[in-house]
Amino acid sequence: MKLFYQFSAMCFLTFLVTSCSGPYEYWDVSQFNINESILDDQEDVTLIYSSGSPDKSEVDFYVHLVVVSDASGDTVNILSPVSNRFTQNDLNTTFTFSDQHSAAVKAIQNLDNLKEENLNKVNFKEYSKVARDPKFDFIADNKFPTTIGMIGDMFYK
16 A cells, blocks of 8 residues: 555646646557557546647547556556646546547547447547656556556546
């Protein structure tokens, strides 16, 4: 538990700095150990790190999040296709995870072309790269298991 608090304090400092736009690079998705079953859809998680993302109108990359599962206490990477623009105020906040196969993720990824009648026909957009700010590799470059999805507080259980 002491390690969790030390890691959280380190992440808090990271949020102070990462809230500003930084020089982003990208990692290949293959660098992450993907395990789609590490978090359940609609599971509560606590945010401890977000890579942020470049200011781009066309998102063609994942945002890297590090969270702690409220159910298991496990630390997990999430590759999110959505740039939530988290700030330091979001640190240690509980959000709900939605996996890549959920209607919520598909809908948010396809807002421009979405019609209510075609939601079931919409596919998840996969990306091959993950946004990273090299100044924070000491947090982001880790061995935690990784899943793909997004977090937010707008999901209903």
